[in-house]
Amino acid sequence: MSFERGLHCAVACRTVKRRSWIALPLFCLIGTFGVVHHAVANESLQIVDARVPAADKEGGDLPLTMTIKNEADSADVLLRVRCPVANFSERHIVDRGEGAPAMRSISNIPVPAKTTLELKRDGYHVMLLQLRQALAPGETFKCAVVFQKAGTIETEVQVQK
Ligand SMILES: [Cu+2]
Structure with a gap:
């Protein structure tokens, strides 16, 4: 950096x-x-295991998951994510009501103090929108993850099968 x-x-x-x-x-x-x-x-906030599923064509949306380790004494907030492989990104949560689980866009993802938060497809996650390219398994790319307190953290994202 x-x-x-x-x-x-x-x-x-x-x-x-x-x-x-x-x-x-x-x-x-x-x-x-x-x-x-x-x-x-x-250093008190780290991102590990960032990953997306593979995509065989551009234009679609992909869930981006990761593990956020917040060792700080204060809570933080994930504000936004920028990745060169997608035009836009949103923060999502999955609602479970009476019908089928459905994703919903939220303004940010809360990261409690002294907590390891696992972003996943059926919970909090980041959605990459309008992929600019296909993504093959094994490829990697870098994204900037912006937190309210910790600032911008660049993380490598692994494309999975
Ligand atoms: Cu989503």
């Missing part, structure tokens, strides 16, 4: 044509350190 950011900065430093050779590198240095500091702050 910080390496990527550094790379961006290095490119930016080279392409910007102006005389202030000190100002931009200094800005980049601060930017890189900012990311490192951010990563340290995120």
Whole structure:
């Protein structure tokens, strides 16, 4: 993450044509350190086992599941998820009434303090909408998961059979 950011900065430093050779590198240095500091702050909240089922064509929707470990003393909230393989994403919950279980869109997913929360198809999960590509088993892609307190956490998602 910080390496990527550094790379961006290095490119930016080279392409910007102006005389202030000190100002931009200094800005980049601060930017890189900012990311490192951010990563340290995120250690109390971790994402593991992020996965989606395979998809043989683009255009469809897929449930994205993961395990969120919140070791912090305070509750957090999953606000949104951005994945390059889908145009949109929603937070979903599954309602069980008298009829068949049905998914419903919700504004966010609560993550209680000191809890491991398992997102799954028949409970809280993230729905990727309008897939931009087919996804074969074994492939991986990265998504940014945004929390209210922990900030943005990038996680690798595994495509399953
Ligand atoms: Cu759903």
